[in-house]
Amino acid sequence: MPDNILLKPFSTPFETIPFTEIKNSDFLPAIKEAISIAKTRVEKIKANKEDPNFENVVEALEALSPELDLVSTTFFNLHGAESNDEIRNLAKEISPLITEFSNDVSLDAGLFQKTKAVWNKKETLNLNAEQMMLLEKSYKSFVRSGANLNPEQKERFREISKKLSTLSLHFSDNVLKESQKFLLVVDKIEDLKGIPADSIEAAASCASEKNHAGKWVFTLDYPSLMAVLTYADKRELREKIYMANSTKAFKGDELDNKKNVQEITALRHERAALLGYKTHADFVLEERMASKPGNVTSFLNNLLDHALPAAKRETDEIKSYAKKLGLEGEFQKWDYAYYAEKLKMEKFQVDDEMLKPYFKLENVVEGVFKVAHKLYGLNFKKRNDIPVYHPDVTAYEVVNEKGELVSVFYQDYFPRPGKRNGAWMTSFRGQKIVNGKNIRPHVSIVCNFTKPTSTKPSLLTFSEVTTLFHEFGHALHGMLANTTYESLSGTNVFWDFVELPSQVLENWAYEKECLDLFAEHYETKEKIPADLMKKIKDSANFHEGRNTLRQLSFAMLDMAWHSGDPSHVTDFEKFEKEQVAKTDLLPTVKGTSISAAFSHIFAGGYSAGYYSYKWAEVLDADAFEFFKTSGIFNREVAKKFHDTVLSKGGSIHPMKLYTEFRGKEPSPDALLRRSGLVEQ
Numbered sequence: 001m002p003d004n005i006l007l008k009p010f011s012t013p014f015e016t017i018p019f020t021e022i023k024n025s026d027f028l029p030a031i032k033e034a035i036s037i038a039k040t041r042v043e044k045i046k047a048n049k050e051d052p053n054f055e056n057v058v059e060a061l062e063a064l065s066p067e068l069d070l071v072s073t074t075f076f077n078l079h080g081a082e083s084n085d086e087i088r089n090l091a092k093e094i095s096p097l098i099t100e101f102s103n104d105v106s107l108d109a110g111l112f113q114k115t116k117a118v119w120n121k122k123e124t125l126n127l128n129a130e131q132m133m134l135l136e137k138s139y140k141s142f143v144r145s146g147a148n149l150n151p152e153q154k155e156r157f158r159e160i161s162k163k164l165s166t167l168s169l170h171f172s173d174n175v176l177k178e179s180q181k182f183l184l185v186v187d188k189i190e191d192l193k194g195i196p197a198d199s200i201e202a203a204a205s206c207a208s209e210k211n212h213a214g215k216w217v218f219t220l221d222y223p224s225l226m227a228v229l230t231y232a233d234k235r236e237l238r239e240k241i242y243m244a245n246s247t248k249a250f251k252g253d254e255l256d257n258k259k260n261v262q263e264i265t266a267l268r269h270e271r272a273a274l275l276g277y278k279t280h281a282d283f284v285l286e287e288r289m290a291s292k293p294g295n296v297t298s299f300l301n302n303l304l305d306h307a308l309p310a311a312k313r314e315t316d317e318i319k320s321y322a323k324k325l326g327l328e329g330e331f332q333k334w335d336y337a338y339y340a341e342k343l344k345m346e347k348f349q350v351d352d353e354m355l356k357p358y359f360k361l362e363n364v365v366e367g368v369f370k371v372a373h374k375l376y377g378l379n380f381k382k383r384n385d386i387p388v389y390h391p392d393v394t395a396y397e398v399v400n401e402k403g404e405l406v407s408v409f410y411q412d413y414f415p416r417p418g419k420r421n422g423a424w425m426t427s428f429r430g431q432k433i434v435n436g437k438n439i440r441p442h443v444s445i446v447c448n449f450t451k452p453t454s455t456k457p458s459l460l461t462f463s464e465v466t467t468l469f470h471e472f473g474h475a476l477h478g479m480l481a482n483t484t485y486e487s488l489s490g491t492n493v494f495w496d497f498v499e500l501p502s503q504v505l506e507n508w509a510y511e512k513e514c515l516d517l518f519a520e521h522y523e524t525k526e527k528i529p530a531d532l533m534k535k536i537k538d539s540a541n542f543h544e545g546r547n548t549l550r551q552l553s554f555a556m557l558d559m560a561w562h563s564g565d566p567s568h569v570t571d572f573e574k575f576e577k578e579q580v581a582k583t584d585l586l587p588t589v590k591g592t593s594i595s596a597a598f599s600h601i602f603a604g605g606y607s608a609g610y611y612s613y614k615w616a617e618v619l620d621a622d623a624f625e626f627f628k629t630s631g632i633f634n635r636e637v638a639k640k641f642h643d644t645v646l647s648k649g650g651s652i653h654p655m656k657l658y659t660e661f662r663g664k665e666p667s668p669d670a671l672l673r674r675s676g677l678v679e680q
């Protein structure tokens, strides 16, 4: 038996990670040992003289590295939530080891031949749906990494992959350098009229940092950029920062990204062709709920048809509003956010400070627990004997109505040094069935909410409330998982399906029946007033036509680059302007570009995938409407959602799961109604 603490069975409650006993120095040796254990298994699979079958190849591959999974998951969860220099340095050693091991496996010709042999006789194996999915996933992941190519093609495939990763880095470097290069320096305080005091303060301290002490400096970082675009009365400032932001990496100098975009899209196209796909989008979408580029295109066009009339009305409204307030000359792109904010305040008069007293953190947490109880019969028992990695973290035992263990649930809500920004759900242990035993998951949510002080509890803004519901929705997907194989369990689903459980739960936060369970003023105990809630709901739809158009323009541009042969693009700027023409209702600004700084698709993982933001909204609105028509706490609908979606993970194709839940394929009508783009 290994003597590394991370590799020995844990003697903690529910075999949870013994955080208090683990030292940082335990990780690297544990990773190395876990990799060598997994490598022994690889050799064993390859050396097996029996005919390749589902058990001795596909299931054996599935069970290749549970030790490595556990140690690396633990390590990277801490890396995100409770990091320090030691952990960050360790990550530089650990990451390459893991990447190397997983490349070794996916490029192993012997493993592929065995998997292929099983795949070729799949019809004769009598596999159930989940087993078939596991086989398909395993076979395809080999094929998609080039395992089926001849030696010459394999060489080219490797070259393309290497070039693509260099080009992506180059692309994002250029965007970053361009962002850092630009400073909007303001000398006179009177030029800052309209900008909120805390943004002005931030600009003053930014000025001191950047050797402009006594002045104010705004940058292209999101909060700084938005402060100017949304609030600066001085139009010239808005124009300057808008232009700087929209011409990033598009000035024809050494930081220009045009060539990078053209090379990246050309190489992606070539790689897809090598693997036998028509375009890069066909390659990507094969493993998405949307399946085909044509489906995405018609999905986007349908939304466009509905959003366009509303967006036109909104644009007319904002233009005449601006004129009324004295705007001279033509209404420009750098005017929109500014006048929209003013109009919104005039219409709704609702802001964060009015709502916060009703959303004490403890109450909101109590609220999501009640929702989980009413929908799925879950009960949360706090357990002080489960070890945690920081005193702010709390742990729960989650049981069902029969008192059976469903999951362990950790929550970690406050910012601190060593925790990254944002909010996310993660797991320390996935769910699976081994030798008939159902191993229950250990799920966690991590957020960055305002910490309580000695005089004031933690009070959430409404957007933080929806964030908590969102992450808790992901957590339910993890907690209620019930499949045989871990790689198909819980949130291991197609990429454009993973946000359904999270986004759908956000809808409950807008419902009075749900808010009445927990939203009371932390001092007066008064329930949240109904008219305040109505304002939140109404203001959420403010200028939704225009917002939709904006998202569509990104998604359509993404599809345009990736669902055709990019060598046809000879004039970069003309190509882009043509693609966004349908979604652009304001005067074109020459010399600007979206593509040149579109890091999501050229440096991140969103290529042929930007549509999934809207896709997920369509799913969640459509699913919630089904709940709503039967009552938001209807147990029958909840059971159906549990049985068809939450418990099934990625064991069945998402379109099939969704259709079973809803009785039909998803339709955008519910989203259009919810966002006020069609008559209610």
Ligand SMILES: [Zn+2]
Pocket (backbone or CB within 6 Å): 470, 474, 499, 502
């Ligand atoms: Zn999410």
